[in-house]
Amino acid sequence: MEHMLQKIREAAKAQLEHADSLDKLNEIRVNFLGKKGELTAVLKGMRDVAPEDRPKVGQLVNETRTAIEDALEATKKHLESAAREARLKQEVLDVTRPAVKTMLGHRHPNTIAREEVERIFVGMGYEVVEGPEVEYDEYNFEKLNIPANHPAKDEQDTFYINKNILLRTQTSSVQARVMEKGNLPIRIISPGRVFRSDEVDATHSPSFHQIEGLVIDEHVTFADLKGTLAEFAKELFGPDTKVKFRPHHFPFTEPSAEVDVTCFKCGGKGCRFCKGEGWIEILGCGMVHPHVLEMCGIDPEQYSGFAFGVGLERIALLKYEIDDMRLLYENDIRFLKQF
Amino acid sequence: MNTALSWIKAYVPDLEVTDQEYMDAMTLSGTKCEGYTRLDKNLEKIVVGKIEKIERHPDADKLVVCQVNVGTETIQIVTGAPNVVEGALVPVVLDGGRVAGGHDGSPLPENGIKIKKGKLRGVPSAGMMCSVEELGSSREAYPEAPEDGIYIFQEDVEVGSDAVEALGLHDTVFEYEITSNRVDCYGVLGIAREAAATFRKPFYAPEIKETGNDEDVHDYLKVSVEDTDLCSRYVARMVKNIKLGPSPKWMQRRLAAAGIRPINNLVDITNYVMEEYGQPMHAYDYDLIAGHEIVVKRAKDGDTFQTLDGQIRNMDANVLMINDGEKAVGIAGIMGGENSKITDDVKTMVFEAACFDGANIRLSAKRIGLRSDASGKFEKGLDPNTAMEAMNRACQLIEELGCGEVVGGAIDVYPNPKTPLELPFEPEYINDLIGTDLSEEQMLSYFPALEIGYRPEDRMLIIPTWRQDLLRKCDIAEEVARFYGYDNIPTTLPSGAATAGKLSFKMRIEATARDVAEFCGFSQAYCYSFESPKVFDKLLVPEGDALRNAITIMNPLGEDFSIMRTTSLNGMLTSLATNYKRRNKDVKLYEIANVYLPKALPLTELPDERVQFTLGMYSDAPENFFYMKGVVEEFLDKIGLQSKITYAPDSEKSFLHPGRQANIIYEGEVIGFLGEVHPAVADNYEIDSRVTVAVLDMPGIVAKASYDRKYEGIAKYPAVTRDISMLMKKDILCGQIEEIIEKKGGKLVESYHLFDIYEGSQIAAGFKSMAYSITFRAPDRTLEDKEVNGAMDKILAALEELGINLRK
CATH class of the missing domain: 2.40.50.140 (Nucleic acid-binding proteins)
Structure with a gap:
């Protein structure tokens, strides 16, 4: 009996050595361990074994079964890993083939610039507010220290709806609306669309976008304005950016300034981009004129503040080196896809 | 304004700087130099x-x-x-x-x-x-x-x-950009004062000597000003025995550098003084002045007048005229008349230096359509005190250059002389405003070159009348800041209480709209707010439709930009058309911007500005409508509109395909619409492709939106799914079937979806087949068959009532 079991074990082992597929493996399992298998046959022959030998033979049979099962399992693992290897060899991809893209849409450069500016000022504690695009003369001009017949009214080439209602020429119109509410201190920026009657060309558009900033509090100084805009310029154009404040005139600020930043292309050395000057003008600003504060019911002896206005298109054109403003309003997908 | 540096140096003789230093320093103290040209370049x-x-x-x-x-x-x-x-x-x-x-x-x-x-x-x-x-x-x-x-x-x-x-060519001509508040800097003297203050050098004003013979001009001429509101000062002097000839080289060259062509001594002196003081002057031929009298008064409506350029101009009652005893001889501050102009034969002339109302000159010049060098100066609003100085300066030059004999005395009609303004000197205020710590002495040191006086007894500053921009103490602070140097002011950040930086809820919703649109493949467009009234015809909008109530711009850039849009569709279709014309394939665009709906026309209050989230696409793919519907629902879901969105095909938009459009309805309110653009409209935009659009009216949506979410748990008990297959008439809508599933299935219905829809040869004409899969689940137990069967029976019964044939 013992001899027979040994023979079965060896026979299984020999067959397994030639097994080259999972089907074959199954066949071997059935041949030896199945209902009609050789080992099962041996078990059936237990009846003929003397009762005192049965435990020993039983143990032997079980050992043989385990040995065959282990061998089957080992061979199976081996076959499976060989099959996987073969599949991996087959499944080689040409990784340089073009990607399958989900075709995301693209954000307009104006919006990218706007979100960039918003991010910077929200981080500095500014609330973003909006105001109407069709606006009363009072907010666009009068409350900004530009009374009737003021030459600045002509300079801005205003579109009028009627004598009192116009298309706002500047987001500064939001200043008076916010100040009138009287919730001090004020730290706001106000992005939005503005209109001036300029014919469309490479550098002009009858409608464009600005972001206005306004801070009103006790003890706000021109030095604070300088520091704030210096931070802004560094965030927007890079940490090495320097700013230069030049005196200028706006009716609603005093003192007033125009701000240049070092050319972000040449770093200030002078290049074609900055017309050799090393500086690029980006915005206008100043300390809120006390008369503007008074007209909005704020006491200029107690409060002071600063305001600034920056053109979004100007930032977009500069940052992305777009050479023609008309591209921003054509909406050609080949243009938009580049952002 | 262009001026030779040598002219500036005539009043600031100690100025020793390179051209570049001059340009940089002047720009930083507020007199912006745009550039300069060396006259001896390459010589x-x-x-x-x-x-x-x-x-x-x-x-x-x-x-x-x-x-x-x-x-x-x-x-x-x-x-x-x-x-x-x-x-x-x-x-x-x-x-x-x-x-x-x-x-x-x-x-x-x-x-x-x-x-x-x-x-x-x-x-x-x-x-x-x-x-x-x-x-x-x-x-x-x-x-x-x-x-x-x-x-x-x-x-x-x-x-x-x-x-x-x-040749006088060792000189540099600087080009200045003067801000509108610095009227004084439209004269060389104003710029010279700025240069003196900038470089801390003394300023020497021209020395004006007494001029005139022993006659009295009052014996020759009478002047009266009737409309003093428009003419605050009128100065007249006379010159006889005029000898015309060329002006000296130095004068010619300074004028040429300023872009003024030298003509003869008389004209050149007038122009020279206008450049120097910023004060325009005019000369009349005395022998052509009827009655030897000058009357300054408004014209009458309907008057015409021939200016010295030969043109006939139409006047009105707001235009101020210079008249003689009989007739008009000049338009005040704008241009003289043909009838009194100086010719080569002139013997005796009247010289005029006046101060006219700036706003009136500006508006008159605009109405008449004639803007001259003189009106350009007057419209800024001149200092009346300069008129006499300029007049005397001109007469001095006439004598010096041997151009004629100046008659003694001056006629000066100046009923309300302007006196210098006095402002308190408040150094603490100045330091507080600009954020510096300057001493009083330092501040005061900037003023002499600007000819701002200081009276220490009562600490008052005396402002010269030509500095019309210095009106309040903040203006004084700017003077100090400019000459201390904006660059030298420290940079700090505001020190007050912290404030919360934030976007409004509306802006956050718009940001989500941008994100969703872009995830779905749409790129952002920017369109104009104004458009042509013809767009309504292009969009087949019927006469009398509310969309046609658009706000009209009084002074548009042309008809194409003359109304404020009431629909965002024209902008979208125009942009799509641009892409189509340029052969860009399968374009998807979105726009988030306002339409402007008047509450009443003509406008008496501000219109309703409503943000529209507009999506548009063209492609020949058949299912664009449902793609668009998907984008709309993704967006509404993201901003918390999670109740059932329904679609009503009775939207009746004339610009959309009659069988492929729907209003989007949420909680009983129309929040937008979507549909395929009517082929006739697509034709009008020259797009030969199916165009699909959706317009969401954001104010209504923002009001319902929310970013609040509550976790509802993940189902613990298994679901039961049943499929139904139906045959029905084509005009039965999915919406009707889904309504039945929801209503009859009750709370146990977790979800359902359409998994097959078919019309075609396998089934009868006018019919379609649809198959839905319905999932039932209870949150607290495993459902039993009979519960599900009960619900299904109700659903099936209701479907059969609709005439739907259930395919077993």
Whole structure:
């Protein structure tokens, strides 16, 4: 009996050595361990074994079964890993083939610039507010220290709806609306669309976008304005950016300034981009004129503040080196896809 | 404004700076220099030469050979210039020198032209005699120069000396951009004061001497001003025995540098004083002034007037006129009349220096359509005190230049003389406002050059009347800040209480709209807010439709930009059309911007500005409508509109396909619409493809939106799924079936979805088949078959009632 079991074990082992597929493996399992298998046959022959030998033979049979099962399992693992290897060899991809893209849409450069500016000022504690695009003369001009017949009214080439209602020429119109509410201190920026009657060309558009900033509090100084805009310029154009404040005139600020930043292309050395000057003008600003504060019911002896206005298109054109403003309003997908 | 630096130095003689230093420092103190031009650029080794002998060239008819004394030696120069004569003093560029350009006056080469010894037709020539064009100038600046030929000095200049110096070309012309508040800087004196203050050098105003003979102008002329509201001052003086002739070179050159062509001494003096003081003047021929009297008063509606340029102009009752005893002789501050203009035969003239109301001049010039140099100055609002100074300065020049005999005295109609404003000097306020710690002395040191006076007893500053921009103490702070230097002011951040930085809820919703649109493949468009009234026809909007109630712009850029849009569709379709025309394939765009809906027309209050989230796409794919619907639902879901969204096909938009459009309804309200663009409209935009659009009216949506979410748990008990397959008439809508599933299935229905829809040859015409899969689940138990069967029975019964045939 013992001899027979040994023979079965060896026979299984020999067959397994030639097994080259999972089907074959199954066949071997059935041949030896199945209902009609050789080992099962041996078990059936237990009846003929003397009762005192049965435990020993039983143990032997079980050992043989385990040995065959282990061998089957080992061979199976081996076959499976060989099959996987073969599949991996087959499944080689040409990784340089073009990607399958989900075709995301693209954000307009104006919006990218706007979100960039918003991010910077929200981080500095500014609330973003909006105001109407069709606006009363009072907010666009009068409350900004530009009374009737003021030459600045002509300079801005205003579109009028009627004598009192116009298309706002500047987001500064939001200043008076916010100040009138009287919730001090004020730290706001106000992005939005503005209109001036300029014919469309490479550098002009009858409608464009600005972001206005306004801070009103006790003890706000021109030095604070300088520091704030210096931070802004560094965030927007890079940490090495320097700013230069030049005196200028706006009716609603005093003192007033125009701000240049070092050319972000040449770093200030002078290049074609900055017309050799090393500086690029980006915005206008100043300390809120006390008369503007008074007209909005704020006491200029107690409060002071600063305001600034920056053109979004100007930032977009500069940052992305777009050479023609008309591209921003054509909406050609080949243009938009580049952002 | 262009001014030669030499003119500035006439009042600030101690100014010693390079051109670049001057430009930078002036710009930083507030007088912006846009750039400068050196008049002696590329002029090297050019001396005064004297032509001593002229002989014919042996081999060329058009050339001559000159012996020219250049001081150190006599050199031979061959020239083709027709105007050379023996004894003439001329500018000569020596061997190795350089001139600015060619003699034909064409654009100057960047590095000029190098001059070397050479031979002309075999005869040696050691230099070149120059024309004004070769010196980089023109006959505008040198009217005495010949039209074609060498410049010949008319005054006695030293042979061998620097010819560039003799021509006054060692000078630089700066171009200034003057801000509208600095009326005084539209005159050279104003800029000179700024230069003096900027460089801390003394300023010397022109010294004006007493002028006039012992006669009295009042015996010659009477002046009355009827409309004093428009003419705050009128000064008149007279000049007789006028001798017209050229003005001196220095005056011609300063005028030429400022871009003013020299004419004759009289005109040049007028222009010179206008440049110097910013005060326009006018001269009338006294013999043409009827009644020898001047009356300043408004014109009458319907009057016409011939200005000295010969044009007939229409006047109205708001235009101020200068009249004589009988008729109008000039439009005040704008232009004189043909009937009184100075001619070469003038003997006696009336000189006028007045101060007219700036706003009136500006508006009159605009209405008449005539903007002159003079009106450009007046419209800024001049200082009336300058009028007399400028007048006396002009008379002084007339005497000095021998241009005529000035009559004694001046007529001065000045009922309300302007006195200097006084402002308190408050150094603490100034330091507080600009964020500095300057001493009083330092602040006060900036004022003398600006001629701002200081009275220490009561600490008052006395503001010169020409500084019309200095009205309050903040203006004084700006003066201190400018001359201390904006660059020197520290940089700090506001120190007050912290504030919360934030976007409004509306802006956050718009940001989500952008994100969703872009995730779904749409790119952002920017369209104009104004458009043509013709777009309504293009969009097939019926007459009388509310969309046609658009706000009209009074002064548009043209009809195409004349109304404020009431729909965002034209912008979207125009943008899609641009792409289609340029053969861009399968384009998807979105826009988030306003439409402007008037509450009433004509407008009495501000319109309703409503943000529209507009999506548009064209492609030949068949399922665009449902793709668009998907984008809309993704967006609404993201912003918390999670109740059932329904679609009503009765939207009746004329611009959409009648069978492919729907209003989008949420909680009983229309929040937008979507659909395929009507092929006739697509034709109007020349798009030969299916175009699908969706427009969401954001104010209504923002009101319902929310970013709040509550976790509802993940189902613990298994779901039961049942499929139903149906055959029905084509006009039964999915919406109707889904309504039944929801209503009849009750709470157990977790979800359902359409998994098959078919119309075609397998089924009868006019019918379609649809198959839904319905998932049932209870949150607290495993459902039993009979519960699900009960729900299903109710659903099926209701479906059958609709005439739907269930396929078993």
